Amino acid sequence: METFEPRIIAFLCNWCTYTGADLAGTSRLQYPPNIRVIRLMCTGALDPVYVAKALLEGADGVLIGGCHPGDCHYQSGNYKARRRIAILNQILEQMGLEKDRIWLRWISASEGQYFADTVTEMVAAIKEMGPNPAKELWAA
Amino acid sequence: MAVTARLEIQNSVPETVANFLRQLMAQGIVDALLVPQRLPTGDNVVQTLVSRPEKLNGVDPFAPVMPVASSKLAGNVTKLGAAGRVGLVMRSCEWRGFVELVKLQQASTEGAITVGLDCLGTYEMTDYARLIAAGIDPTAEALVAAAEGRVAPHDGYQFRAVCQMCEYPAPGVKGGTQPDIAIGVIGVNDGSLLVKARDDLAETLGLTPAEAPASRATALEKLVAGRIAERDRRFAEFRAQVDGLGGLLDYFSTCIRCHNCMITCPICYCPECIFRTPTFDHTSEQYFNWADRKGAIRMPTDTLIFHITRMNHMSTSCVGCGMCTSACPNDIPVATAFRAVAQKTQAIYDYVAGRSLEEDVPLATFREDELTALGERE
Numbered sequence: 001m002e003t004f005e006p007r008i009i010a011f012l013c014n015w016c017t018y019t020g021a022d023l024a025g026t027s028r029l030q031y032p033p034n035i036r037v038i039r040l041m042c043t044g045a046l047d048p049v050y051v052a053k054a055l056l057e058g059a060d061g062v063l064i065g066g067c068h069p070g071d072c073h074y075q076s077g078n079y080k081a082r083r084r085i086a087i088l089n090q091i092l093e094q095m096g097l098e099k100d101r102i103w104l105r106w107i108s109a110s111e112g113q114y115f116a117d118t119v120t121e122m123v124a125a126i127k128e129m130g131p132n133p134a135k136e137l138w139a140a
Numbered sequence: 141m142a143v144t145a146r147l148e149i150q151n152s153v154p155e156t157v158a159n160f161l162r163q164l165m166a167q168g169i170v171d172a173l174l175v176p177q178r179l180p181t182g183d184n185v186v187q188t189l190v191s192r193p194e195k196l197n198g199v200d201p202f203a204p205v206m207p208v209a210s211s212k213l214a215g216n217v218t219k220l221g222a223a224g225r226v227g228l229v230m231r232s233c234e235w236r237g238f239v240e241l242v243k244l245q246q247a248s249t250e251g252a253i254t255v256g257l258d259c260l261g262t263y264e265m266t267d268y269a270r271l272i273a274a275g276i277d278p279t280a281e282a283l284v285a286a287a288e289g290r291v292a293p294h295d296g297y298q299f300r301a302v303c304q305m306c307e308y309p310a311p312g313v314k315g316g317t318q319p320d321i322a323i324g325v326i327g328v329n330d331g332s333l334l335v336k337a338r339d340d341l342a343e344t345l346g347l348t349p350a351e352a353p354a355s356r357a358t359a360l361e362k363l364v365a366g367r368i369a370e371r372d373r374r375f376a377e378f379r380a381q382v383d384g385l386g387g388l389l390d391y392f393s394t395c396i397r398c399h400n401c402m403i404t405c406p407i408c409y410c411p412e413c414i415f416r417t418p419t420f421d422h423t424s425e426q427y428f429n430w431a432d433r434k435g436a437i438r439m440p441t442d443t444l445i446f447h448i449t450r451m452n453h454m455s456t457s458c459v460g461c462g463m464c465t466s467a468c469p470n471d472i473p474v475a476t477a478f479r480a481v482a483q484k485t486q487a488i489y490d491y492v493a494g495r496s497l498e499e500d501v502p503l504a505t506f507r508e509d510e511l512t513a514l515g516e517r518e
Contacts, residue, residue, distance in 0.1 A: 079507075135434070138435060
């Protein structure tokens with residue numbers, strides 16, 4: 001059987017995690033190539049519709065990377081994002097959907113190593129979970 | 141503070157309420173009233189904006205039917221500043237929807253006198269019309285039962301599902317913001333209406349303070365306990381049925397994404413709603429890509445995304461009016477799903493939609509010291 005290689009959509013904040021990912025690259029840190037990065041100006045700009053859309057389209061995981069609490073470039077975007085993700089998690093849980101496919105992590109611009117570690121951990125965890133069942137469901 | 145008083149019923153309850161409303165106009169408390177009135181055809185009761193007292197000739201605010209939730213209509217006449225003082229006559233869920241809209245800046249209490257009413261349950265509009273056609277007066281029947289402390293549908297009929305599980309038969313949530321005037325009938329069995337009014341209004345209206353009858357508290361308590369049991373039963377049923385993607389697809393299988401549920405929702409007001417924009421009109425190439433990837437895709441696309449997105453955007457403000465279920469052309473119990481989800485999303489922030497004007501809507505605020513585990517490495 002073909003080994004399962006998860007596809008993870010990563011929504012990364014321009015001011016922290018995106019730059020942290022860049023640092024991981026320039027520092028030549030190794031991490032699995034399973035993520036597809038979408039750069040945002042702030043996690044506070046991420047509407048949950050895009051997270052849900054990614055999952056229903058068959059993404060195996062969604063990583064949301066933002067600034068540590070208190071560090072938001074726009075003061076409070078990450079706090080608002082945190083509220084929205086808590087709501088999204090609760091909704092998915094109510095309907096028996098796999099909220100563990102969504103990871104929210106605070107990763108600063110200087111934490112290249114933490115970024116690489118997070119992706120490594122997430123890919124391992126998603127491999128454990130297996131493919132997203134929505135991938136095969138044409139009705140979803 | 142509020143004053144509780146009794147208003148003796150003269151002729152009939154609707155007539156007594158109409159007289160009371162005429163008094164509000166006559167004493168210059170309001171210039172106009174948003175109030176449910178019976179249509180000349182008799183088969184429906186609709187919201188009207190009345191500026192001349194003689195046109196208060198079909199007032200039927202306790203009618204067990206609700207074609208639209210008036211919260212949005214109340215927003216229409218108050219949002220950008222009411223053109224005059226307006227009395228807003230609302231049943232419990234409409235009042236709670238109004239509270240949410242005020243906080244969402246889509247309605248205003250400026251220049252408004254809010255009049256909350258006990259709700260005696262509502263039928264689907266078509267059922268109401270059938271009752272009328274059968275020569276039954278649903279309002280009179282409901283009022284007789286209410287005085288005895290009962291809220292029950294006519295034999296062989298049912299109230300809308302949300303009404304069967306509504307915990308708020310009386311307007312205003314305990315410990316929260318109350319309407320300026322509240323009119324109660326449930327458990328009031330001495331030939332009067334129970335009126336609770338803001339101090340200054342009570343004085344202007346010359347209301348004499350009186351005690352609420354003990355039968356009222358008992359009746360409401362019993363009613364609410366029954367409703368909560370019914371609510372929990374329906375929520376449990378929903379959660380058992382929708383346990384995973386398969387169950388969710390089954391639940392919404394007949395959805396054609398007509399957006400009726402969104403259009404009738406008193407909370408869904410966004411003029412720039414993502415579902416009203418071309419965001420989900422894709423290029424042919426995009427549709428082909430999706431079809432290629434999964435082998436097939438359901439058309440129209442994005443039905444499930446539509447519901448999940450609405451839950452994310454408005455469940456924290458859902459007041460459970462059930463307009464979504466009534467508007468569904470395919471009888472999907474939309475409101476049961478939304479209420480079940482809303483119960484949990486509101487609980488995260490200890491929020492009750494429609495409770496208080498003092499509490500920010502959850503999506504408009506945050507606290508630094510909450511949800512601290514979220515976003516941290518496990």
